[in-house]
Amino acid sequence: MVTVFRDPAEVPPGFGPSVVAIGKFDGVHSGHRAVIDRARVDAAALGARVVAVTFDRNPLSLLRPELCPQPLVGLEQKIGLLAAAGVDAVLVLRFDDELAALPARTFVESILVGALGAVAVLVGDDFRFGRGGEGDPGVLTRLGEELGFDVAVIGDVRARDAGRRVSSTWVRDLLAEGDVEGAARLLGRPHAVEGVVVHGLKRGRELGYPTANLSADAAGFIPADGVYAGWLVDQGAGDAADAATGSVIRYPAAISVGTNPTFDDVPQRQIEAYVLDETGLDLYGHRVEVRFTARIRGMVAFTGIPALIAQMDDDIVRVREALA
Ligand SMILES: Cc1cc2nc3c(=O)[nH]c(=O)nc-3n(C[C@H](O)[C@H](O)[C@H](O)COP(=O)(O)O)c2cc1C
Numbered sequence: 001m002v003t004v005f006r007d008p009a010e011v012p013p014g015f016g017p018s019v020v021a022i023g024k025f026d027g028v029h030s031g032h033r034a035v036i037d038r039a040r041v042d043a044a045a046l047g048a049r050v051v052a053v054t055f056d057r058n059p060l061s062l063l064r065p066e067l068c069p070q071p072l073v074g075l076e077q078k079i080g081l082l083a084a085a086g087v088d089a090v091l092v093l094r095f096d097d098e099l100a101a102l103p104a105r106t107f108v109e110s111i112l113v114g115a116l117g118a119v120a121v122l123v124g125d126d127f128r129f130g131r132g133g134e135g136d137p138g139v140l141t142r143l144g145e146e147l148g149f150d151v152a153v154i155g156d157v158r159a160r161d162a163g164r165r166v167s168s169t170w171v172r173d174l175l176a177e178g179d180v181e182g183a184a185r186l187l188g189r190p191h192a193v194e195g196v197v198v199h200g201l202k203r204g205r206e207l208g209y210p211t212a213n214l215s216a217d218a219a220g221f222i223p224a225d226g227v228y229a230g231w232l233v234d235q236g237a238g239d240a241a242d243a244a245t246g247s248v249i250r251y252p253a254a255i256s257v258g259t260n261p262t263f264d265d266v267p268q269r270q271i272e273a274y275v276l277d278e279t280g281l282d283l284y285g286h287r288v289e290v291r292f293t294a295r296i297r298g299m300v301a302f303t304g305i306p307a308l309i310a311q312m313d314d315d316i317v318r319v320r321e322a323l324a
């Protein structure tokens with residue numbers, strides 16, 4: 001089980017020694033996981049814990065909101081992915097005015113050394129920290145020499161085929177084009193959006209394809225409008241029965257993203273998933289994750305419902321092939 005601290009003050013005294021990896025970790029892609037893997041190796045050698053230090057939001061949302069991109073994953077998704085990558089603890093720092101104004105030295109003394117007892121710190125080469133971005137890997141290294149921890153700057157992880165640096169921006173660009181296969185190669189897993197199933201316009205059943213509609217506040221970057229093959233992972237209604245069984249069920253699914261332009265009554269982009277070969281499910285109120293594995297086609301405004309249904313019949317055949 002991973003331990004999550006939402007404030008440095010929550011870290012118990014004497015928690016260290018720890019090997020700390022710091023970053024935004026948006027998407028927890030293969031580059032991020034290379035940093036975590038290195039931290040695990042170092043921690044094993046030093047008899048220390050592995051801690052990921054990250055932020056509750058993109059620092060840009062406070063510093064330069066006009067430049068702040070849509071996150072690839074929500075905070076809770078990120079914590080789950082860091083846990084899956086093998087960290088022992090995650091420290092989530094609230095990126096507010098106070099943290100943004102903290103001098104680099106204070107950040108290191110109070111959080112890395114004071115709270116976490118860091119013996120080694122790993123960062124990417126573009127890491128900046130402290131007031132006005134005054135801290136960089138060089139500053140961190142000198143503070144480490146003075147205060148007694150090692151600093152490792154992890155070089156770029158490159159995509160095997162393209163030779164380009166793996167980055168959250170690249171994943172975002174691919175998803176914005178609907179290239180969920182390309183995104184999955186960089187992430188090392190299918191991209192996913194997570195939310196609660198809400199009531200839609202009750203048209204799905206009439207069309208022969210009931211769809212679980214995700215709430216508008218779903219976490220995770222929404223890929224380009226279109227139809228996709230993927231999976232719906234049902235995490236249950238979060239009630240006592242589910243907690244007791246802890247059961248998570250993964251279903252094959254045909255996924256639709258868009259405003260359903262055949263109809264002109266859906267104001268917002270919507271993510272919906274039809275679970276193949278199931279008719280009696282009741283997913284309302286359940287927390288689900290929708291995973292995107294292949295793109296089938298773009299969204300189409302059909303003139304008439306029979307044309308939409310005929311196309312959906314064909315989509316299901318192609319989704320089945322993509323998932324086989
Ligand atoms: C496999 C699949 C393909 C879809 N393709 C389209 C499409 O091309 N155009 C469109 O307007 N809606 C499309 N939809 C969305 C349907 O219009 C939507 O699921 C239906 O209206 C039910 O909406 P409801 O859940 O709000 O009742 C698609 C849905 C699925 C599951």
Ligand SMILES: Nc1ncnc2c1ncn2[C@@H]1O[C@H](COP(=O)(O)OP(=O)(O)O)[C@@H](O)[C@H]1O
Pocket residue numbers: 197198199200201202203204205206209210211212213273274275276277278279280281282283284
């Ligand atoms: N195969 C299935 N895939 C997705 N949802 C299903 C399926 N079978 C039954 N359901 C249930 O039906 C609901 C979707 O039916 P639909 O007529 O599209 O209504 P809504 O417009 O409220 O989404 C889902 O939220 C889920 O509870």
